[in-house]
Amino acid sequence: MIKSELVDNGNEFDTLTKDIKLLGVSISDPKMQLYRAKKFRDYTVHRVEKNTLSLKRITRATKVIDGKNHPPEWNKGSITSKMSSRQNKDGSAEAGFFNGSELVPGKNITVTQAMILQHTGYRIPLTGEKGARVRKWLAWKGVFSELSPNSAWRKTKIARNEGWIIVRPRPFMFISARLYSASGLDEKAAVEYMRKKGGE
């Protein structure tokens, strides 16, 4: 009995020593940072696609203009799948990286710009000189309704007297980062990487 316990303790000590050595090597390994970043990227894309980040619902204007109704806008959330990870020169890694010049399919706006607007929220004026051009375009799209505040119309159309198209902020990266960190998945990713590096 005593012998058995001593042997077990010896194994635990060996494992601990091995893990500490591995930790020392892994912490300074840029690939570990990239591995963590990729894990976070996959988590974020998945949560957005499944609509489990409690994001603001898309506005009726966007629904009408685009015909889609899934946050965080356009293409049923799959726009976030364009998010990638990259290694920085200093060894750190970025999870929320988008290709700067890639356009959103069918739009004259880059994916990066679209993601920025999703995070900040935005509003487009419907009054004044600039607003007149927007109203003309919206009218062409058949978006305007007559004034009927309580009608079902308003769920899909914009009343003619509204001053703005307002899109509320949906900062999904920040919400996802908080949830990812709180759930311990980042630590899990680090341990996973160490285990893989250690050959287990």
Add this chain to the structure above:
Amino acid sequence: MFHEFTAQVWTPSDPSVVITNNTDWSIDGSSKKIVWTDGEDEYATISFTAADLSSWEEISLYISMRDQLVAGDIFSITVDGNEYNFTRSEFRSGSWRHLLIDCSGMGTVSTVVITSLVANLTLFVDYIGYRKVTYTCDVDIIEALKDHINLDYAVTTYLSADVSAGDDSLSVQSKSYINDDCILQIDDGYGTIETVEVIDRDLTLKDSITNGFTSGDEVTVLCPVRSEEYDDLEPDPICGIHVYDVDAEKERTVQLMKNSSKVKEYLGSLGILVYIDCSSKKKLLQMSREFNRKYGREFEFLLDGELVDIYLENAVFADEIIGNNPRMAYYYRLEPQPYLFVNTVSMETITITVQSEPPI
């Protein structure tokens, strides 16, 4: 939720006790300075509109003390027949101490008395009231931020024609940087100030003006701070406050009072987005720099009777991309005041009766 005692009247017990308003050293902009000179056992009485404190948690106030060499009790505070003594060691030089007194066992109170227990003493007292944390603690944060944030759009012009009460439009000398939807403040220079909402650049008013003003009166464009439940007019410029995330973590803490301690529970942090949105990029840049200097990475504001710190997590600038107004967005995170979990009151008298057992 915090209520400052209303209609406060500060009365000295003797001419040797001098009470003055002080704006140099304050929590909310103005404090009371009380100076006792050879005034041991003299006091200052704060009278206010009676408040039933039985359904509230604690009296909250800030006190700052000038240096003292006295080792024992220096002053006392009397509320609802209870006297609380304070020593020098409870205060740090040159700083305010936030003081809490459990009031859940008190009744209706209309006075607080501060008595000097030494001959010479100088105290500063500020922001005295009563508070309770309820399930509206998140709304308390938004309201407190609305009260605290103040940005200067820095556009002023003058009325170019008289306006009468009931009129539906204005005319001004210059319309530079006056946008289609904006909030204007008109000041006649003699105490009449009115805020109006404008719905186009012809300066048509959303609601008729209620006061008359004359040509030459000052007109200032405001940048109002509004939360999500504003009305249908979204002014340009605007500083908006938007809740984007609610955390469901719970954490207990012990909060010390003068007469007790309470176990309280943080109910999770709030993700708060503060944005500045303006059709003029020039004005947006100007106000975002003002915001960064006055608030930015970390700032203090009054929340439920207490100065708290809030920290910036991220900031993002969105330029005009698809016809939108340029916008600067600041992302903060803050835990609301903790909710009461258990209230404990320290024992003042304990009686132990010892009885010998009868011999076997």
